[in-house]
Amino acid sequence: MRRYSIFAVAREALRYHAGWEKAWASPEPKKRYDVIVVGAGGHGLATAYYLGKVHGITNVAVIEKGWLGGGNTGRNTTIIRSNYLQDPSAAIYEKARSLYEGLSADLNYNVMFSPRGLLMLAQSEHEVRGYKRTVYANNLQGVETRWITPGEVKDLVPILNIEGPRYPVLGALYQERGGTARHDAVAWGYARKCSAMGMDIIQNCEVTGVRTARGKVVGVNTTKGEIDCSKLAMVVAGHSSVLAEMAGFRLPIESAALQAWVSEPIKPTIDVVVMANLVHGYMSQSDKGELVIGGGTDGFNNYTQRGSWHHVEQTTRALVETFPVISRLKMLRQWGGIVDMTGDRSPILSKTPVGGIYVNCGWGTGGFKAIPGSGYAMAELVAKDYSPLAADFGLDRFKEGRFIDESVAAGVAH
Amino acid sequence: MLTLTCPCCGVTVEETELAPGGEAHLKRFGPGSTDEEFETYMFARKNPKGVHFERWRHAYGCGKWFLTARCTATLEVFGSYPAQTTEPPAELIAKIKEKRPGWEGYK
Numbered sequence: 001m002r003r004y005s006i007f008a009v010a011r012e013a014l015r016y017h018a019g020w021e022k023a024w025a026s027p028e029p030k031k032r033y034d035v036i037v038v039g040a041g042g043h044g045l046a047t048a049y050y051l052g053k054v055h056g057i058t059n060v061a062v063i064e065k066g067w068l069g070g071g072n073t074g075r076n077t078t079i080i081r082s083n084y085l086q087d088p089s090a091a092i093y094e095k096a097r098s099l100y101e102g103l104s105a106d107l108n109y110n111v112m113f114s115p116r117g118l119l120m121l122a123q124s125e126h127e128v129r130g131y132k133r134t135v136y137a138n139n140l141q142g143v144e145t146r147w148i149t150p151g152e153v154k155d156l157v158p159i160l161n162i163e164g165p166r167y168p169v170l171g172a173l174y175q176e177r178g179g180t181a182r183h184d185a186v187a188w189g190y191a192r193k194c195s196a197m198g199m200d201i202i203q204n205c206e207v208t209g210v211r212t213a214r215g216k217v218v219g220v221n222t223t224k225g226e227i228d229c230s231k232l233a234m235v236v237a238g239h240s241s242v243l244a245e246m247a248g249f250r251l252p253i254e255s256a257a258l259q260a261w262v263s264e265p266i267k268p269t270i271d272v273v274v275m276a277n278l279v280h281g282y283m284s285q286s287d288k289g290e291l292v293i294g295g296g297t298d299g300f301n302n303y304t305q306r307g308s309w310h311h312v313e314q315t316t317r318a319l320v321e322t323f324p325v326i327s328r329l330k331m332l333r334q335w336g337g338i339v340d341m342t343g344d345r346s347p348i349l350s351k352t353p354v355g356g357i358y359v360n361c362g363w364g365t366g367g368f369k370a371i372p373g374s375g376y377a378m379a380e381l382v383a384k385d386y387s388p389l390a391a392d393f394g395l396d397r398f399k400e401g402r403f404i405d406e407s408v409a410a411g412v413a414h
Numbered sequence: 415m416l417t418l419t420c421p422c423c424g425v426t427v428e429e430t431e432l433a434p435g436g437e438a439h440l441k442r443f444g445p446g447s448t449d450e451e452f453e454t455y456m457f458a459r460k461n462p463k464g465v466h467f468e469r470w471r472h473a474y475g476c477g478k479w480f481l482t483a484r485c486t487a488t489l490e491v492f493g494s495y496p497a498q499t500t501e502p503p504a505e506l507i508a509k510i511k512e513k514r515p516g517w518e519g520y521k
Contacts, residue, residue, distance in 0.1 A: 239463070241459070241460070241461035241462070241463075242461075242462075242463050245460075245462075250454075250458040250459065250460065251458070251459070251461070252457035252458060252459065253459065253461055254436065254437075254459050254461050255461055255463075255486070298434075299433070299434035300416070300429075300434040300468065300484075301436075301437075301461060301466050301468065301486045302486055302489070303463045303486045303487050304486075304487065304488065304489055306489075308415065308416065308429060309415055310415075310429070310430050343456075343457060398453055398456070398457045399449055399450070399453045
């Protein structure tokens with residue numbers, strides 16, 4: 001693999017850019033791998049990458065039924081933050097955020113990480129108390145956040161209407177090191193490095209069955225034939241229940257549609273990420289100038305990648321009230337992704353009832369921010385059967401009632 | 415937009431009038447049940463990509479709970495029935511099998 005650098009750009013500029021290599025190979029599957037990762041989204045590719053980088057396991061295949069990064073990795077609102085309430089969440093999300101800081105250099109691929117700052121508006125007395133509590137918790141956890149006043153909010157986001165008639169802004173939880181990154185680049189960067197380490201990324205290859213013998217996984221059936229493996233990592237987000245059914249167990253997961261949409265591109269107007277959880281909306285501005293907007297999840301099971309219209313209406317209405325300046329903007333595109341929701345709104349990184357099968361799912365509405373940390377912890381779990389970062393996120397927590405409750409702490413925008 | 419017919423008041427309404435209630439026919443085991451049974455009742459969900467039996471409440475209408483069979487892969491609604499039953503009615507299952515010949519049936 002040739003390194004990307006300013007010299008490479010200069011060299012290629014002199015020869016009509018004819019010398020760029022393919023970023024990753026597209027091989028046919030081998031007969032057998034040490035580890036098969038199902039799902040070539042951010043989490044799956046990051047799992048494979050850290051398996052190779054940290055644990056030296058490179059006989060790995062990443063199998064994807066569609067195209068690389070074409071699921072929720074390509075459908076999110078690219079927000080990165082780690083201001084969670086509970087200690088295990090703070091640990092894994094902060095690990096992810098800190099890995100994002102050095103990810104472009106690590107991958108030799110510009111993931112355009114932009115730590116532009118992130119605000120969670122408090123628009124009721126309950127939220128004020130809740131977010132102050134989160135600030136105190138974060139400071140104890142070593143996550144840098146602080147409480148800011150309405151005046152400071154207005155300085156950071158001049159277009160914000162802090163004196164809204166219904167929901168005045170009473171302050172905000174501010175994480176200066178939060179921000180956004182280029183979602184596709186994260187998947188592509190990981191894929192390129194995995195391929196360079198000799199791993200096989202196999203797209204358009206759907207898993208149709210999981211083969212087990214004596215309570216242990218021996219391989220998978222796919223649309224490209226049977227592939228054997230010693231260990232299987234299921235990292236398929238919304239389709240986790242479908243894959244678990246093939247392996248013969250059930251997960252505490254329900255799949256639902258979550259939508260996002262973008263406005264027409266406009267000049268720079270907002271250089272932080274703003275989340276207004278009380279009115280169910282969040283917004284940031286992409287490098288292209290589009291306002292990227294997300295809202296609520298549907299309440300019913302759904303695999304169609306289409307959400308309900310009333311969420312678009314509710315969220316846009318809430319944001320127009322919060323940012324009156326956007327009221328004349330046209331919305332350009334709208335899409336949905338299938339999110340895997342757990343009861344406590346925390347992920348599952350766990351061994352399963354079947355030997356050699358590991359699951360990484362349940363990231364629900366907030367997986368993108370966690371990609372590097374999730375992959376790091378999952379790789380450790382697969383390689384060593386134990387990861388301190390993942391220890392509290394096991395499936396056994398549901399049996400034991402040891403929930404990591406983020407459904408209240410994280411509010412709607414996750 | 416999802417539209418369902420409430421079998422209690424007979425009105426066909428769209429989803430903003432309804433509150434979703436998750437998987438139907440969950441079986442709660444009595445006193446003395448094992449931890450596994452209780453965990454299964456509380457958390458384990460079929461979450462199928464296909465035919466799904468689920469609970470809905472006509473929240474901004476008659477206020478009653480009812481049950482629905484719906485395909486999660488296409489959003490096709492097969493029918494609604496009252497909640498006072500432990501399994502889907504036979505004629506609804508027959509109707510679904512007609513439309514989805516490959517369906518494994520209710521289990």
